Amino acid sequence: MPHLLSRARAGLRRLALCSLLLATPAFAGPGGPDHQHGPEPTATALPQSPRLVAVSEAWQLVGILKGGALTLYLDRQEDNAPAAGVTLDLDIAGRTVRAEAQPDGSFRIPAEALGTGEIEVLATIGGAAPDLLVGTIRVPGAAAAPAAAHGHSHALSDFLHRRISVETVLIALAATGAGALAIGFLFGRRRAGIAVLALTLLAVSPSTAGPGGPDHSHGPETATAEDGDAPRRRADGMVFVPKPTQRLLELRTRRVVPEETARRVTLAGRVLPSPDAQAVVQPATAGRIVAIDGALPRRGQAVRAGDALALVVPFAAATGEIAGAETLRAPADGVIATVALAQGQTVSPGQTLVEILDPARVRIEAEAFAPLALAPTAAASIEARGMAPVPAALLGRAPALRGQTALLDFAPRAADHGLEIGRRVQVVVELPERRTAIILPRDAVVQAPNGLPVVFRHAEPELFEPRIVRFEPLDATRVAILAGIEPGEQILVQGALLVNQIR
Structure with missing residues (x-):
């Protein structure tokens, strides 16, 4: 019986030693397919062409x-x-x-x-x-010869130059302590010191960090160079646009110089019908509406002054009789804008049934929130999205404020202005004072990702620098740059919106 116990104890010793030897490299594991530890690189950095x-x-x-x-x-x-x-x-x-x-x-x-x-x-x-x-x-010269293949052997110098994570060290120490307790129990006190020393060397050996990659690295390298020929926004905010892309986008620049210009102010306005080009149709007597020849006026119908629109038959008239009926006629030339008529409808005197407008004769009512000293001949233009600026003339100003705003009336100078009644527009008015500013196309100023207005300076042949600017609109196509750029700088004036979208 003592002989059997001794043999069993010897077998357990061998089994424990083999388990510890096999478990030691598992502290880090073989890593990925290239023996790296950590996430795989998501993209391969491409070198920029010479x-x-x-x-x-x-x-x-x-x-x-x-x-x-x-x-x-x-x-x-x-x-x-x-x-x-x-x-x-x-x-x-x-x-x-x-x-x-x-x-x-x-x-x-x-x-x-x-x-x-x-x-x-x-x-x-x-x-x-x-x-x-x-x-x-x-x-560059000829490609360097491929590095000599090496196995997974790790010298002491590799171990000393390799960074080991804190988690790996803690796991190794915990495993060493557990192994020491097991060895003390299985091997006895005489051999426990030697066994613990051997286990410690195995636990902190270079294999603890795993074989790593061909250069013993663990995890992907962090790319510090901005490589590649693709357009990109650099960490310093500069935008790299290679010359082939500049040709494709037709980027154009201009060397800016100060110009003298009048100060302008932009007012919010609305297109209204001219008072002398607006008419309403109202009956003088009460009665029922009867269509003329079975047709009632319709919206958008062009009429001339005196055209018959409908009949108002008195209530006392028998059905089918039109004797004594009032004929509703157009009071002026124009286009019917609104119709409030129906066959058999009862109407009362003074009720507005039809409204007639002349779309070619309009006025623009603008609101000024600050006092403006405008000359009667002040230059102005009416601007709206999707249309060219329309020159306008100042008609007059209301003597009283409405809701803390002064009302000004403008009229387009051209007959074919294309302004629709009821449309919201902007009125750009030129003030008497003059100033010096840098004039740029409106499209040269774009909104940066942080919401600020910027223009792009052509710093190098393939680099554009965003510059925060302060500006005021001059008209529908131009702005005055008040601060942010200096005279003589090369500024991008065509394609700024496309460059601003590069990330």
């Missing part, structure tokens, strides 16, 4: 090395428009290469003409505006 950038006072040149060729984009500095009718020669290491013009307006040379390393390029522009530009491009 670039040649050269600028002068008149031109900006960007070359992109991609697909076995150097594609060059030559644009005018004044408006960012592609160059036309020019030639482009490149001096590379003493050799002159003529860039071949492409149908899309770009130029191209084969990549073999560059060589490798950091290459200085002298670009000669021929044509109506000759110029010389200098730039450099770094061309």
Whole structure:
């Protein structure tokens, strides 16, 4: 019996030792398919293509090395428009290469003409505006030889340079303590110290962190470089727009200069019928409505003064008799706007049954919340979404306020104004005072993601910087920039809304 117990105890010792040895690498596990620990990278960072950038006072040149060729984009500095009718020669290491013009307006040379390393390029522009530009491009050499394959053995230096998470260390220490208790029970006090030492070395060995990837890394690397050729908004707020995308979106810029302009104010207004072009039809007697020839007037019907619209038959008249009936007639030329008639309807004297308007003769009632000193000949324009500005003239101003607002009447100067009665509009009025401001198209000012108005400064050939501005509208198509940009800066005036959508 003692012999059987001794053999059983020896077997349990071997089983416990094997379990501990097998469990040690499991503290971290093999990781993912490439032995990494942590989430898989969601996207692969693509390197940005090598670039040649050269600028002068008149031109900006960007070359992109991609697909076995150097594609060059030559644009005018004044408006960012592609160059036309020019030639482009490149001096590379003493050799002159003529860039071949492409149908899309770009130029191209084969990549073999560059060589490798950091290459200085002298670009000669021929044509109506000759110029010389200098730039450099770094061309990568042959691909590096693949790293020698290595197994999952981990040297002490790898272990010392590897970062181990706090959770891994705590799990290892807990497992060591549990293992020490088990070894003390199974192996006795004499061998317990040696066994605990061996277990500790196994628990904190390099295998605790797992084999990792080929470079012993655990988890995806954090990309710090902004790679790729796609448009993007950088962390500093600058918007990277590659030259091919600029050509596609037709981005245009302008070097801004201050201009003298009159100060303008925008008033909310509404289109109303002119008082002398509005008429109503009201009966003088009571009775029932009878249609003329079976037809009653309808909305939108054009009428002339004196046209018969309907009959008002007295109540005393027998059915079918129209003797003594009153004929309702149009008092003025125009178009019927409202109709409140029905066959057999009873009406009373002074009741408005038909309203007639002349759509060509309108007035605009505008509300001013601040005192305005306007000259009788003050220039004004009426603006509404989807239509061109309409010049207007000031008719007059009400002597009393209505709800803390002053009422002003304006009339369009053109007969074919296209303003619909009842439509909400804006009236832009020019004030006597003059000032100096930078004038930009209204589309150049967009709303940034934070809600502030911004314009985009063309900082570099492929970079646009958002600038917060303060502005006032001048008319339907222009704004006056009061603060935020400086004279002489190159500002994006076409395509700002598209650039603002880049994230």
